[in-house]
Amino acid sequence: MPEQADEQTEFFARTTDAISAAIGRVIDGKPDAVRSALVCLLAEGHLLIEDVPGVGKTMLARALAASVDATVRRIQFTPDLLPGDVTGVSVYNPVDREFEFKPGAVFANIVIADEINRSSPKTQSALLEAMEEGQVTVDGRSHLLAEPFLVVATQNPLEMEGTYALPEAQRDRFMMRISMGYPDADNEALMLRQRDAVNPLEAIRPVVGADQVQALIHTARHVHVAPAIEQYAVALAHATRTHPDLRLGASPRATLQLVRAAKVWAALEGRGFVIPDDLTDLLHPVFAHRLIATRAATGSRARVGHETIAAILDRIAQTVRVPIASRQ
Missing domain, CATH: 3.40.50.300 (P-loop containing nucleotide triphosphate hydrolases)
Incomplete structure (x- = not known):
């Protein structure tokens, strides 16, 4: 084996x-x-x-x-x-x-x-x-x-x-x-x-x-995904659903696809397991297009909306607790 x-x-x-x-x-x-x-x-x-x-x-x-x-x-x-x-x-x-x-x-x-x-x-x-x-x-x-x-x-x-x-x-x-x-x-x-x-x-x-x-x-x-990593992915998605500047957060499909993408990301790095950085590296490309900011947060232009959502995701990545043990 x-x-x-x-x-x-x-x-x-x-x-x-x-x-x-x-x-x-x-x-x-x-x-x-x-x-x-x-x-x-x-x-x-x-x-x-x-x-x-x-x-x-x-x-x-x-x-x-x-x-x-x-x-x-x-x-x-x-x-x-x-x-x-x-x-x-x-x-x-x-x-x-x-x-x-x-x-x-x-x-x-x-x-x-x-x-x-x-x-x-x-x-x-x-x-x-x-x-x-x-x-x-x-x-x-x-x-x-x-x-x-x-x-x-x-x-x-x-x-x-x-x-x-x-x-x-x-x-x-x-x-x-x-x-x-x-x-x-x-x-x-x-x-x-x-x-x-x-x-x-x-x-x-x-x-x-x-x-x-x-x-x-x-x-x-x-590729192995530890329970702590799964909980971290769920916490990141949940944070988008409760954020005051977002009127549409990440769907459960988004959470599933974040973990799937992280598995490939880890494999491309030569690892058989996912680490928290794999999720945060993929947070913007996997989540950003699914989120809709409130009208007050975005202003009138679409590009401003993109920049606002990127900033929100950066704050979420900084505030959600990162698991320490990632291989269990």
Whole structure:
């Protein structure tokens, strides 16, 4: 058994390093974003990338998809996109005289939902069942999705023209929300030199298959979480629900996803157990997009609201008691 565990640990480290390196050759100078995408993949969550146009949101999603030998579909969310385009529709077959299901774009291992907030909330909600239950129900019949299943969605900030706010239920289904940010001067200059005539995405070759991803997920599931760590995660979530400056706190789903993400985070660090720092490192990307500040706390602009919630989470991390014994 110890030898088998060592082999699994070595395979996990070697394979995740290879995935990160493949993505890193496309996304220059953004190791945190690459790591977050990998965490979502291996924690069976979904990733929301929010930032201004042109900073590499879709490139990150495509690079992750290209590094995995699995089915990939891209959905360009536009105002005229219909829910059936996402989930699929039943079409009458005159030969067999019965309706048959035509799968939509969501039937893939990795689904890139590009500019998700440019479609109406009705179309956005077509992903709700798929993201939570791994299935799609059309005309009363449920159709299972492939495993692993990951949605990587990009969106522009709400203050930009032509965007719709994601409903609370939709945001809560994303394990993490991250921002890319602008590259520093050196990486931007490197990008100019390297990408003038060559598309780095074309050079990516899959480094892992769908079956191997499932094996990595299985390894991460068995990372140990002590009862004290579980209580710490619950305390962090409860603090958001009782904070006077928040009118919507973290859901129980958020608590569950925080712990799942922390397991992968610990495994990427080479540990077989979660420590408190794993939770606090992930607190912002896992919790922030689910919280809604009171109107008095945020002011009128969405960006001010983001900054307010970040400050609230920092105060919560500082005030919630950190467990000392983390391996029992």
